[in-house]
Amino acid sequence: MGFARSMSGALASAMLCALSVSAASAQTLKAVKDRGELICGVSQGLAGFSIADDKGVWSGFDVDFCRAVAAAAIGDAAKVRFVPLSAAERFAALRDGKVDLLARNSTWTLSREIEFGIAFTGATFYDGQGFLVPRASSKTSAYELDGAKVCVQAGTTTKDNIVEFFAANSMKQELVELGSPAEALKAYEEGRCNVLSSDASQLHAERLRLAKPGEHVILADVISKEPLSPAVRDNDAQWGRIVTWVNFAMLQAEELGVSSKTIDAALQSKKPDVRWLVGTDGALGEGLGLTKDWAVRIVRAVGNYGEVYDRxxxxxxRLQIPRGLNQLWSSGGLQYAPPVK
Ligand SMILES: N[C@@H](CCC(=O)N[C@@H](CS)C(=O)NCC(=O)O)C(=O)O
Incomplete structure (x- = not known):
């Protein structure tokens, strides 16, 4: 009796199913190319990172990252469908194949990789958790917040960090958990809490939405590491490599002075590192499953890392967040691309 016939029908079809799932899941690049569109999970609206205007046009740091991946993978940065996801639903949506890529101000943690079978592709933005307080409170440090009522968004790293930070410093706190950033901000504005906490980058964005932004201050202390990173499913190494190296190509471009304004000159460059990046030497693009000009497409579409950050x-x-940890390593920051060669 043959192997297949010796198994029960149900078992055989379960195995076939598993086979086809793993074959399909290792094919994200092909699926994206065949579809002619990248499906990118983003936030439901966070100024600076991912937000849609009244015509439905998305912009932001994470949005530009999605566009850079589309430029590299399908040669057209406009071919992105943005899927807004709440903090609570984002990782399951990625795991379940609802998006090809998640670029949603998400902190890279080991527990998230383990729980959802996902892989973070490298920090595009080093952040940390901070506090927004009314200027009139005269608080100047996170260590003066004993007894605070803290508004946070549910489903984030933010809440756990609050619990741990206050306990570690023998301070009391009362958490007010809200379902969305808008609700958290409203609760803060209405005085249902006297502190708003989230990634410091978000506090810069949220403060601008208050009636009188100048009456609120972001304390200098940060209480956690929040390396924000895009993520992909962990069963498709080729796709993970592409997304990782899109970020590195943007960093390498900045380091080499290759920008959206200098990209044509870069194509004539004799400098070896520039030639590797723009594909006039080597075959790195083909090695990734893309074309030799993959990095050129990225830089033309969105610019290098510094251009994307500044814009x-x-x-x-409007956010005016200092580069800080997100400076290139050569300027004293943490942003460092391995050799693109
Ligand atoms: N980086 C943190 C926080 C990310 C997060 O989702 N923050 C909220 C605000 S505290 C947010 O971005 N909300 C935007 C939205 O839900 O659309 C994490 O990964 O858990």
Missing amino acids: NVGDDS
Whole structure:
């Protein structure tokens, strides 16, 4: 009796099913190319990172990352379908194949990788958890917050960090958990809490939505590491590599002075590192399953890392978040791309 016939029908079909799932799941690049569109999970609206305007046009740091991946993978940064996801639903949506990529101000943690079978592809933005308080409270440090009522968004790393930080410093707190950032901000504005806590980058964005932003301060202390990273399913190494190296290509471009303004000159460059990046030397793009000009497409579409940072959250944006840890390593920060060669 043959192997297949010796198994029960149900078992055989379960195995076939498992086979086809793993074959399909290792094919994200092919699925994206065949569809002609990248499906990218983003936030439901966070200025600077991912937000849609009244015409439904998305912008932000995470949005530009999705566009960069689309430029590299399908040659068109406009071919992205953005799927807004709440904090609570985002990782299951990725796991269940509802999106090809999650770029949603999500903190890279080991427990998330284990629980959801996902892989973070590398920190695009080093953040930390901070506190927003009314200026009139005269608080200047996180260590002065004993007894605070703290508004946080449910389903985030934020809540656990509060519990741990206050306990570790023998301070009391009362958590007020809300379902969305808008609700958290409203609760803070209405005085249902006297502290709003989240990733410091988000506090910069949320403060601008208050009636009088100048009457609120972001304390200098951060109480956690929040390396924000895109994520993919962990069963498709080729796709994971592409997403990882899109970020590195943008960093490498900044380090080499290759920008959306200098990209044509870069194609004529004799510098070996520039030639590797833009594909006039080597065959790295083909090795990734893309084309030799993959990095050129990225830089033309969204610019290098510094351009994306400045436009969305830095000097050229309303948020004005200092580069800080997100400076390149060569300028004293943590952003460091391995050799693109
Ligand atoms: N980086 C943290 C926090 C991320 C997060 O979702 N923050 C909330 C605000 S505290 C947010 O971005 N909300 C936007 C939304 O839900 O659309 C995490 O990964 O848990």
